[in-house]
Amino acid sequence: MKEQQALYKYALRLGDNALIQSYRLSEWCSNGPILEEDLALTNFALDMTGRAQMLLTYAGKVDGNGKTDDDLAYRRKERDFYNHLIMELPNGDFAFTMARLLFTSAYEFYFFNELKNSADETLSAIAAKTVKEVKYHMAHATDWVLRLGDGTAESHSRIQDAVNELWMYTSELFETNEADAVLRDKNIAVDLLPVKEAWHKYVSQVLNEATLSIPAEGYMHTGSSKGIHTEYLGHILSEMQYLQRAYPEATW
Amino acid sequence: MATDTQFPLWEVFIQAKSGANYIHAGSVHAADSKMALQNARDTYTRRGEGTSIWVVPSAAIVASNPDDNDMFFDPANDKVYRHPTFYVMPEGAKAI
Numbered sequence: 246m247k248e249q250q251a252l253y254k255y256a257l258r259l260g261d262n263a264l265i266q267s268y269r270l271s272e273w274c275s276n277g278p279i280l281e282e283d284l285a286l287t288n289f290a291l292d293m294t295g296r297a298q299m300l301l302t303y304a305g306k307v308d309g310n311g312k313t314d315d316d317l318a319y320r321r322k323e324r325d326f327y328n329h330l331i332m333e334l335p336n337g338d339f340a341f342t343m344a345r346l347l348f349t350s351a352y353e354f355y356f357f358n359e360l361k362n363s364a365d366e367t368l369s370a371i372a373a374k375t376v377k378e379v380k381y382h383m384a385h386a387t388d389w390v391l392r393l394g395d396g397t398a399e400s401h402s403r404i405q406d407a408v409n410e411l412w413m414y415t416s417e418l419f420e421t422n423e424a425d426a427v428l429r430d431k432n433i434a435v436d437l438l439p440v441k442e443a444w445h446k447y448v449s450q451v452l453n454e455a456t457l458s459i460p461a462e463g464y465m466h467t468g469s470s471k472g473i474h475t476e477y478l479g480h481i482l483s484e485m486q487y488l489q490r491a492y493p494e495a496t497w
Numbered sequence: 498m499a500t501d502t503q504f505p506l507w508e509v510f511i512q513a514k515s516g517a518n519y520i521h522a523g524s525v526h527a528a529d530s531k532m533a534l535q536n537a538r539d540t541y542t543r544r545g546e547g548t549s550i551w552v553v554p555s556a557a558i559v560a561s562n563p564d565d566n567d568m569f570f571d572p573a574n575d576k577v578y579r580h581p582t583f584y585v586m587p588e589g590a591k592a593i
Binding site: 279280281282284285288384385388392 | 525526528535540
């Protein structure tokens with residue numbers, strides 16, 4: 246795999262993670278448990294849309310075939326999306342969304358902290374901006390996981406169920422593929438080992454403090470780096486891409 | 498507010514820039530002070546409105562009673578000499 250192709254895939258994956266996660270969070274719009282939380286979640290979704298826009302624009306530039314961020318977001322097939330599976334899972338209840346946000350934001354916090362040192366200037370600049378945003382997402386999710394875990398019997402069981410269900414989607418975050426290997430050699434990609442260690446340490450600490458048990462190691466889902474997804478991504482794309490598919494070149 | 502089943506109410510004050518007054522921006526519901534700060538941040542500073550936030554439990558605010566308005570405020574109405582309008586402003590003191 247050539248460096249250019251590896252970089253394209255790398256930027257695409259980071260962009261897809263932001264885009265699909267943003268889509269899920271924006272589904273909370275008008276459905277939040279309280280107005281303030283509704284605003285918080287849609288705020289996060291906007292942070293992620295901004296990040297997706299930067300990363301997909303960059304992916305298009307690296308690809309060199311004149312594709313814009315919109316082309317990549319709205320005209321790509323499911324099998325060409327590389328977001329981690331955890332991003333596309335349906336929101337479930339509020340506990341599920343918060344447990345996921347804890348897992349993904351902690352991952353992103355440590356990941357982008359490392360990516361700040363990337364030899365690729367664009368990725369490093371995007372990382373510097375992103376770290377500030379995800380630090381807040383992480384603080385917000387952490388507080389809610391603590392509250393729900395240490396709350397009532399019902400909130401405790403809901404957040405524990407969410408943690409148990411999501412756990413099998415977490416090891417995929419730390420898998421490496423060919424693109425990672427090519428870009429690691431050039432000091433462009435992040436070394437995922439320290440990210441994994443930091444993530445485990447942080448998440449375990451939060452779960453402990455929230456009086457939640459950490460699931461035992463078991464079956465782990467994988468596939469997204471080859472474009473193999475859960476059944477849910479197709480449904481997201483059919484809604485998200487509907488307009489551009491039905492009315493190509495449509496503008497406001 | 499007896500029928501309010503939401504979290505307690507907090508008043509939000511935002512400082513637009515360092516050194517400026519904190520100005521009342523509105524209120525948020527929150528279970529504790531930490532959540533109140535986050536909710537205030539998410540509700541009132543999304544467009545770069547602030548550099549600092551205060552949150553205060555609404556219950557901690559003591560308000561004057563509108564019934565007392567005649568006693569509280571009317572006596573000030575006919576005391577123009579309490580306004581510094583009889584002085585000439587020095588040039589360059591535009592902020593006064």
